[in-house]
Amino acid sequence: MSLKMINIQKYLFFALLMLFSTFSFAQKKENFVIVIDAGHGGKDIGARGVADYEKNITLDVSLKLGALIEKNNPDVKVVYTRKTDVFLELWERTRISNNNKANLFVSVHCNSAANKAAYGTETFVMGLNRSNETDEVSKRENSVIFLEKDREIYEKFNPNDPEAVIAFEIMNAAYKEQSIRFADLVEKNFVNFQKRHSRGVKQANFHVLRGNASPSVLVEIGFISNQDEGTYLASDEGKKSTAETLYQAFLTYKKEYDRRNGVVAEEDKPKVEKKVEKPLEGKKLKVKVLTSRIKYSPSSPQLKGLTDLEVVQDGDDYIYYYGDTDMRSRADELLAVAKRKGFSNSQIVEFDLNKRLEGGKNYRIQFMTSNKRYRDKDDKYNGLVNVLRVKEGSIHKYYFGADKTLQQAQKTLEQVQSKGFKNAFVVTFNGEVPM
Numbered sequence: 001m002s003l004k005m006i007n008i009q010k011y012l013f014f015a016l017l018m019l020f021s022t023f024s025f026a027q028k029k030e031n032f033v034i035v036i037d038a039g040h041g042g043k044d045i046g047a048r049g050v051a052d053y054e055k056n057i058t059l060d061v062s063l064k065l066g067a068l069i070e071k072n073n074p075d076v077k078v079v080y081t082r083k084t085d086v087f088l089e090l091w092e093r094t095r096i097s098n099n100n101k102a103n104l105f106v107s108v109h110c111n112s113a114a115n116k117a118a119y120g121t122e123t124f125v126m127g128l129n130r131s132n133e134t135d136e137v138s139k140r141e142n143s144v145i146f147l148e149k150d151r152e153i154y155e156k157f158n159p160n161d162p163e164a165v166i167a168f169e170i171m172n173a174a175y176k177e178q179s180i181r182f183a184d185l186v187e188k189n190f191v192n193f194q195k196r197h198s199r200g201v202k203q204a205n206f207h208v209l210r211g212n213a214s215p216s217v218l219v220e221i222g223f224i225s226n227q228d229e230g231t232y233l234a235s236d237e238g239k240k241s242t243a244e245t246l247y248q249a250f251l252t253y254k255k256e257y258d259r260r261n262g263v264v265a266e267e268d269k270p271k272v273e274k275k276v277e278k279p280l281e282g283k284k285l286k287v288k289v290l291t292s293r294i295k296y297s298p299s300s301p302q303l304k305g306l307t308d309l310e311v312v313q314d315g316d317d318y319i320y321y322y323g324d325t326d327m328r329s330r331a332d333e334l335l336a337v338a339k340r341k342g343f344s345n346s347q348i349v350e351f352d353l354n355k356r357l358e359g360g361k362n363y364r365i366q367f368m369t370s371n372k373r374y375r376d377k378d379d380k381y382n383g384l385v386n387v388l389r390v391k392e393g394s395i396h397k398y399y400f401g402a403d404k405t406l407q408q409a410q411k412t413l414e415q416v417q418s419k420g421f422k423n424a425f426v427v428t429f430n431g432e433v434p435m
């Protein structure tokens with residue numbers, strides 16, 4: 001290729017580049033700025049969850065939320081207070097927000113409580129209402145100040161000084177209604193979109209919200225001190241779903257903002273499609289976590305804290321299943337939980353509920369083993385009748401029911417469990433002989 005040709009190509013390339021950049025610049029009319037603040041970071045780990053630190057979960061959720069907005073809302077400028085695991089003082093977060101003339105400030109946090117049973121989401125707006133409960137949260141979220149250099153900055157505001165309170169209330173009032181509106185949308189979406197438990201919209205004195213010249217909320221996306229919620233929020237699926245929930249709230253809020261500001265709504269704007277997943281018909285998905293010659297008790301350390309495992313005897317082996325669902329997405333979540341617990345070879349198994357066993361094969365429920373031989377209709381059976389007794393060595397095993405399909409066997413199992421035999425499980429038989 002001659003030098004001249006290269007130059008022409010180069011020229012054309014730059015000319016096109018200029019054209020496209022002018023074009024995209026002209027199209028990019030940003031009329032709204034959202035500041036997304038991933039709580040904590042760096043040396044400030046936030047709360048210590050069952051599966052991960054707060055700072056890591058808040059960062060991932062914030063980045064996912066921002067990515068959704070960047071992808072679908074070209075008229076919105078997304079500003080992150082942090083995009084990596086760095087320490088940031090609270091006033092810096094506020095400064096970033098004000099410098100960018102934010103229209104909305106969203107601070108993402110995770111809750112934590114000494115009571116491991118506590119769970120659910122809550123969204124805070126700035127307020128001086130005092131209650132012991134919200135005090136706990138604000139104390140924790142404000143505590144980072146003790147890691148910061150310029151502590152005096154925060155001491156300017158004294159909630160016991162009536163003048164300071166009045167000055168604050170005047171500034172805060174301008175944004176309060178909109179802050180509450182967004183907080184309300186967030187909590188409603190947690191319930192409607194994600195089926196989470198909402199603890200509601202609350203007011204508290206947060207340093208990270210106080211200096212903002214914009215509607216501002218602090219979202220506690222759940223309790224990472226809670227085994228289930230903490231595991232869920234640390235999972236990819238949990239973070240993704242939480243980000244989508246916040247995004248849905250943002251979309252509604254932005255639409256209302258546009259309407260107030262006379263922006264014509266573009267109904268055909270791309271949105272995140274809500275996946276409408278249909279349950280599988282006549283099928284169940286379970287996660288097979290373990291196959292063992294040993295039947296472990298539910299509290300056994302070999303089960304690594306996974307609860308409600310279903311045990312099915314298959315020949316000499318016991319197969320341990322976790323969960324039971326007819327939704328693919330739920331099965332994926334269950335698989336992720338099992339793997340995180342350390343069952344790295346776990347796999348999803350599909351069960352055809354209505355498939356009938358061939359020939360004389362059937363499912364029975366083993367509910368008791370004993371070295372004693374009980375009579376028919378013994379009180380020990382808690383009312384179960386037609387019990388089959390199988391002798392193995394010196395042990396008698398007691399079985400109830402004889403079903404051809406797994407669906408029926410599941411129902412029988414529930415019936416047996418309701419009689420007090422919580423550890424009962426399904427065994428496949430050929431006639432009256434365990435297989």
Ligand SMILES: [Zn+2]
Nearest residue numbers: 039046109110
């Ligand atoms: Zn926090």
